[in-house]
Amino acid sequence: xxxxxxxxxxxxxxxxxxxxxxxxxxxxxxxxxxxxxxxxxxxxxxxxxxxxxxxxxxxxxxxxxxxxxxxxxxxxxxxxxxxxxxxxxxxxxxxxxxxxxxxxxxxxxxxxxxxxxxxxxxxxxxxxxxxxxxxxxxxxxxxxxxxxxxxxxxxxxxxxxxxxxxxxxxxxxxxxxxxxxxxxxxxxxxxxxxxxxxxxxxxxxxxxxxxxxxxxxxxxxxxxxxxxxxxxxxxxxxxxxxxxxxxxxxxxxxxxxxxxxxxxxxxxxxxxxxxxxxxxxxxxxxxxxxxxxxxxxxxxxxxxxxxxxxxxxxxxxxxxxxxxxxxxxxxxxxxxxxxxxxxxxxxxxxxxxxxxxxxxxxxxxxxxxxxxxxxxxxxxxxxxxxxxxxxxxxxxxxxxxxxxxxxxxxxxxxxxxxxxxxxxxxxxxxxxxxxxxxxxxxxxxxxxxxxxxxxxxxxxxxxxxxxxxxxxxxxxxxxx
Amino acid sequence: xxxxxxxxxxxxxxxxxxxxxxxxxxxxxxxxxxxxxxxxxxxxxxxxxxxxxxxxxxxxxxxxxxxxxxxxxxxxxxxxxxxxxxxxxxxxxxxxxxxxxxxxxxxxxxxxxxxxxxxxxxxxxxxxxxxxxxxxxxxxxxxxxxxxxxxxxxxxxxxxxxxxxxxxxxxxxxxxxxxxxxxxxxxxxxxxxxxxxxxxxxxxxxxxxxxxxxxxxxxxxxxxxxxxxxxxxxxxxxxxxxxxxxxxxxxxxxxxxxxxxxxxxxxxxxxxxxxxxxxxxxxxxxxxxxxxxxxxxxxxxxxxxxxxxxxxxxxxxxxxxxxxxxxxxxxxxxxxxxxxxxxxxxxxxxxxxxxxxxxxxxxxxxxxxxxxxxxxxxxxxxxxxxxxxxxxxxxxxxxxxxxxxxxxxxxxxxxxxxxxxxxxxxxxxxxxxxxxxxxxxxxxxxxxxxxxxxxxxxxxxxxxxxxxxxxxxxxxxxxx
Numbered sequence: 024x025x026x027x028x029x030x031x032x033x034x035x036x037x038x039x040x041x042x043x044x045x046x047x048x049x050x051x052x053x054x055x056x057x058x059x060x061x062x063x064x065x066x067x068x069x070x071x072x073x074x075x076x077x078x079x080x081x082x083x084x085x086x087x088x089x090x091x092x093x094x095x096x097x098x099x100x101x102x103x104x105x106x107x108x109x110x111x112x113x114x115x116x117x118x119x120x121x122x123x124x125x126x127x128x129x130x131x132x133x134x135x136x137x138x139x140x141x142x143x144x145x146x147x148x149x150x151x152x153x154x155x156x157x158x159x160x161x162x163x164x165x166x167x168x169x170x171x172x173x174x175x176x177x178x179x180x181x182x183x184x185x186x187x188x189x190x191x192x193x194x195x196x197x198x199x200x201x202x203x204x205x206x207x208x209x210x211x212x213x214x215x216x217x218x219x220x221x222x223x224x225x226x227x228x229x230x231x232x233x234x235x236x237x238x239x240x241x242x243x244x245x246x247x248x249x250x251x252x253x254x255x256x257x258x259x260x261x262x263x264x265x266x267x268x269x270x271x272x273x274x275x276x277x278x279x280x281x282x283x284x285x286x287x288x289x290x291x292x293x294x295x296x297x298x299x300x301x302x303x304x305x306x307x308x309x310x311x312x313x314x315x316x317x318x319x320x321x322x323x324x325x326x327x328x329x330x331x332x333x334x335x336x337x338x339x340x341x342x343x344x345x346x347x348x349x350x351x352x353x354x355x356x357x358x359x360x361x362x363x364x365x366x367x368x369x370x371x372x373x374x375x376x377x378x379x380x381x382x383x384x385x386x387x388x389x390x391x392x393x394x395x396x397x398x399x400x401x402x403x404x405x406x407x408x409x410x411x412x413x414x415x416x417x418x419x420x421x422x423x424x425x426x427x428x429x430x431x432x433x434x435x436x437x438x439x440x441x442x443x444x445x446x447x448x449x450x451x452x453x454x455x456x457x458x459x460x461x462x463x464x465x466x467x468x469x470x471x472x473x474x475x476x477x478x479x480x481x482x483x484x485x486x487x488x489x490x491x492x493x494x495x496x497x498x499x500x501x502x503x
Numbered sequence: 504x505x506x507x508x509x510x511x512x513x514x515x516x517x518x519x520x521x522x523x524x525x526x527x528x529x530x531x532x533x534x535x536x537x538x539x540x541x542x543x544x545x546x547x548x549x550x551x552x553x554x555x556x557x558x559x560x561x562x563x564x565x566x567x568x569x570x571x572x573x574x575x576x577x578x579x580x581x582x583x584x585x586x587x588x589x590x591x592x593x594x595x596x597x598x599x600x601x602x603x604x605x606x607x608x609x610x611x612x613x614x615x616x617x618x619x620x621x622x623x624x625x626x627x628x629x630x631x632x633x634x635x636x637x638x639x640x641x642x643x644x645x646x647x648x649x650x651x652x653x654x655x656x657x658x659x660x661x662x663x664x665x666x667x668x669x670x671x672x673x674x675x676x677x678x679x680x681x682x683x684x685x686x687x688x689x690x691x692x693x694x695x696x697x698x699x700x701x702x703x704x705x706x707x708x709x710x711x712x713x714x715x716x717x718x719x720x721x722x723x724x725x726x727x728x729x730x731x732x733x734x735x736x737x738x739x740x741x742x743x744x745x746x747x748x749x750x751x752x753x754x755x756x757x758x759x760x761x762x763x764x765x766x767x768x769x770x771x772x773x774x775x776x777x778x779x780x781x782x783x784x785x786x787x788x789x790x791x792x793x794x795x796x797x798x799x800x801x802x803x804x805x806x807x808x809x810x811x812x813x814x815x816x817x818x819x820x821x822x823x824x825x826x827x828x829x830x831x832x833x834x835x836x837x838x839x840x841x842x843x844x845x846x847x848x849x850x851x852x853x854x855x856x857x858x859x860x861x862x863x864x865x866x867x868x869x870x871x872x873x874x875x876x877x878x879x880x881x882x883x884x885x886x887x888x889x890x891x892x893x894x895x896x897x898x899x900x901x902x903x904x905x906x907x908x909x910x911x912x913x914x915x916x917x918x919x920x921x922x923x924x925x926x927x928x929x930x931x932x933x934x935x936x937x938x939x940x941x942x943x944x945x946x947x948x949x950x951x952x953x954x955x956x957x958x959x960x961x962x963x964x965x966x967x968x969x970x971x972x973x974x975x976x977x978x979x980x981x982x983x
Contacts, residue, residue: 138866206961210961212958213958219865220936220940221862221938221939222663222938223936223955229710230706230709230710230966233702233706280761281761382701418699455698456698456701459702471703476693478691481688482692482707482710483704489965490962490966490969501704502704
């Protein structure tokens with residue numbers, strides 16, 4: 024296998040920086056430390072980098088020119104969108120030799136096509152702005168997540184982002200119809216035409232989606248839109264266990280099919296933590312349940328609530344559901360989703376935890392949730408596992424809290440790495456993934472190397488060396 | 504860019520052949536010309552090759568052992584499934600130095616999972632067998648095509664096959680949940696676990712799907728299943744033009760959504776040819792129409808026929824539809840699909856034609872169908888263009904017949920290449936693809952090179968050289 028360090032990367036020379044300033048103009052180029060500073064640390068404050076300059080391109084042609092200059096000089100580029108990633112994928116290294124490349128100025132929505140239900144958005148368009156612009160045309164972009172106020176189209180595509188609507192609409196990959204990108208040699212790849220069928224060899228769209236900027240820089244994407252929601256129906260169900268929740272999910276999925284958009288599970292302890300720490304929250308159900316399922320339909324009409332109710336009543340008779348309530352208003356729906364979305368915040372209020380974003384086959388998830396705590400406690404007595412999230416996607420956030428009474432920070436410093444290793448090895452044993460939706464970035468690169476099938480690593484390296492032989496594209500990220 | 508000829512490929516030595524016989528046993532190895540012969544010519548008789556031996560592996564481990572031996576010796580492998588491809592992708596070259604590798608003995612359905620609605624099938628499972636096996640479990644594999652009696656899972660995945668249900672369920676790519684493959688270094692890549700979310704870097708499943716055996720040999724796939732059809736509803740509509748057909752499609756799609764499975768268009772001339780040449784066929788509508796639309800729903804209940812009828816009646820009032828009829832039985836549905844499926848056969852009965860499998864954005868297709876004949880006739884007076892097929896996918900089969908009265912074979916020999924070039928250039932001008940569903944293989948490799956954006960070719964070459972640096976995997980196919 025080729026050496027991924029490749030030709031030794033260089034810091035940019037003064038002449039190269041001058042040439043870039045010449046291409047980008049003063050609005051697109053800075054070496055000012057105070058201006059760069061907010062973008063050199065990831066939003067969670069875990070990764071800190073330096074950069075020789077920050078480039079803020081305004082057009083695809085400018086991106087191409089900059090990439091050509093960097094390639095000729097053997098200088099590394101680190102593309103960045105909203106800087107809201109979870110794995111340090113957009114933070115440069117500490118050398119100060121890399122160039123930070125912001126796509127945020129490229130924030131034009133080039134077109135919205137009502138007939139074909141698609142939008143062409145540049146890399147720097149913020150997700151929330153995209154939502155609003157297409158809603159104004161009676162359409163909907165059906166992917167959303169907590170960071171929607173800062174996450175950009177380029178970053179969402181580059182990380183194949185997930186969120187809470189994946190059950191119905193898939194991850195970002197399933198919503199990308201076309202991509203425009205600048206490749207490591209500076210060529211512009213124009214793949215924006217919306218072709219439903221195209222068998223001209225390797226699928227370059229799928230290759231760039233989720234590549235975390237290591238194969239090229241995405242400058243624009245054509246994204247699939249769906250009709251606006253006709254009727255939103257939200258249900259909150261008490262269930263005895265993740266097994267019961269899965270059985271309920273299967274019934275709803277089979278009866279409601281494409282109307283079922285969201286199915287999240289939440290343990291009682293998380294609900295308790297939210298009610299204790301987040302002001303203004305109220306329990307949807309009067310009594311404690313082992314687990315809760317938050318279900319959302321994008322239904323064809325409001326009367327489909329009756330169908331959901333009938334299904335849930337039958338599930339109650341069969342012992343799958345212990346209690347239930349449907350939201351009576353959009354405000355109530357929003358209040359319930361606020362409970363779901365506040366779990367991490369409530370958890371932080373009660374102390375530190377070790378977080379894992381993992382997936383296993385959907386059917387196996389109840390087994391993982393049930394069996395991981397015992398395995399964990401055998402090795403780390405008193406450690407507490409909390410699992411919540413996207414059961415329908417086989418993807419949960421699996422957080423481990425220190426034993427009650429322990430000094431949390433000290434315990435994590437001592438055991439954190441070994442705890443994570445135990446969790447990831449369990450996931451892999453079950454055929455799962457150590458990164459379900461957050462990606463690899465710099466955070467999980469060594470982990471991926473250590474715990475992956477060598478065939479997978481060899482393929483990642485082969486693609487990377489084949490497409491970016493000089494390794495100028497976000498080096499040090501993703502590919503071990 | 505690296506030289507794709509790579510290290511010079513060798514013919515297999517007697518020692519290598521002996522080693523392969525040792526691995527595969529006499530049932531898995533032959534150099535007998537009569538046994539190999541049927542597999543050395545593609546089914547349409549256009550491509551003829553030779554092979555030093557035919558290897559018929561029985562297990563994934565045997566595939567891995569053979570690939571390692573071939574890799575060490577620098578000998579080329581040509582994987583083959585049902586030998587029903589359209590572009591010569593599974594036919595070895597004429598040198599006699601390549602090894603033909605049949606996957607047909609690997610024909611086990613490893614598992615059918617009712618809960619998760621998926622099947623794991625080995626590469627050699629024939630599509631029709633797959634249909635029958637999953638139907639016996641009350642499920643359905645929703646991809647079908649003319650060659651279903653010979654096409655295999657491995658070939659269908661490797662060519663990202665299409666067919667008549669793509670409108671609803673996508674091409675093969677959208678139905679593949681996981682892949683097991685042997686990579687060019689002989690490593691087994693086990694990606695069969697059904698993970699709905701997995702962000703461990705470049706998507707290797709999407710990379711192997713449609714790679715035509717040039718990046719590795721697919722040995723098994725996990726495929727998505729759907730519930731059996733509750734109610735099949737077939738409609739035949741007379742429409743004035745492709746524009747009207749597209750407007751009808753948009754209305755049906757918006758009102759029926761996921762129930763709409765098929766939408767094919769057929770010009771009157773094709774219907775006439777079928778009625779004239781195919782015994783036992785009858786016109787669905789009493790009068791001539793400019794165009795016909797064959798529509799199929801996989802509906803949630805039989806009474807959805809009323810909804811289709813209401814929509815069509817409204818479309819008739821609005822002048823989009825000139826006449827219509829719904830099938831009264833499964834037999835009638837089948838008879839209508841037989842008309843659609845017999846177009847090529849009827850066309851052959853009336854003489855030779857030059858065939859093109861092309862796609863453009865769906866909205867642009869009516870313009871292409873309307874404008875290509877004029878462009879064609881300006882250059883080749885009297886040439887007749889026939890367009891039919893998957894309007895909803897933006898994919899039609901565009902056949903050019905010689906002028907009436909001309910010696911067809913001679914005319915095609917003289918003008919065929921230039922005619923195709925004109926068609927493909929028009930398609931590309933409209934942002935389309937010169938291969939919608941049939942792939943590239945050896946037939947369109949030079950064409951792809953000549954008519955593609957250099958950035959696309961560079962990416963194809965980069966991936967190929969990165970993953971198969973010795974170029975032993977189906978060399979000479981796909982990658983220019």
